Amino acid sequence: MAHVAFNLLHLPAKTLRNVFQLMSHSELFIFSFASICAKRLVKSMNFEMLELDLVYSRPCKLKISFGEHEEFIIEFDEFGTLSKQEPSDAFVFLIAYKLDIRDCINHVLEVYKISKLHTLKVIGAINNPQNLLKIIGKLDLKVLWIFFNFSENSTTISVYREILNHLGARCDVVSIYNLSIDISIQYLLSRDWNYINLAPYQPISADYLLSLNSRKFSSGKALSSKEVNIFLRHWIRGSHPNLEYIKLSVNAVDREIIFKNVPYYLAD
DSSP, X not given: OOOOOOOGGGSOHHHHHHHHHHSOHHHHHHHTTSOHHHHHHHHHTTOOOOEEEEEESSSEEEEEEEETTEEEEEEEOTTSXXXXXXXXXXHHHHHHTTOBHHHHHHHHHHHTTXXXXXXXXXXXXXXXXXXXXXXXXXXXXXXXXEEOOSOOOXXXXXXXXXXXXHHGGGEEEEEEESOOOHHHHHHHHTSOOXXXXXXXXXXXXXXXXXXXXXXXXXXXXXEOHHHHHHHHHHHHTTSOTTOXXXXXXXXSOOHHHHTTTOOOOOOO
């Protein structure tokens, strides 16, 4: 059967909008790359996009979530260049335009009228942090999510420190998973950031908390009642002037020990 090409942009505006309503979000996303006119038309529809996430690993993945059950994923290498992936019309279309990862990010931000990358996930060892920092540029983030799945050494720690120094203050939340070196935890907690979140299995103690300098902090790792009491007494004496909110897990809660010499009242 012969295929007949048809230019959607030749349709009247009202008819074209009706056609758009029949297309999936992924189809519209790909269509928006076709031309400046196509980009402007899709943008004018004011479609909602839930999240734009970047997984920086091997390979890198740019994930555009349009709803609970619809997402579009594009793979890149660590330099931000489109990588080999399963053949598809979408991939052929994007590769023809020689788009890199930052081009795609900028396109999404403009078409869907959002100002931040929702989540940047950094997973595993990174040889050159400059590649990632170049991709992110001046873009703000909601969540910086870092997972250390290797044995840290002085080189890898310095690489992650460089990433955190550049991006930590620009995030709503910095979430850390699987960090094991003491000096790294103390370094993180001493940063003047908005919100630091440590994974439930992340080692933590009252000694670490004494370095806390963020505005918000949460940790799922259980502390003893005595450790919580030590921290609270330091806090009310003014040791953490930036701290506004903290969420801690306590093992075998003993209220008398936790609030010993700490003025408090029970909220309704």
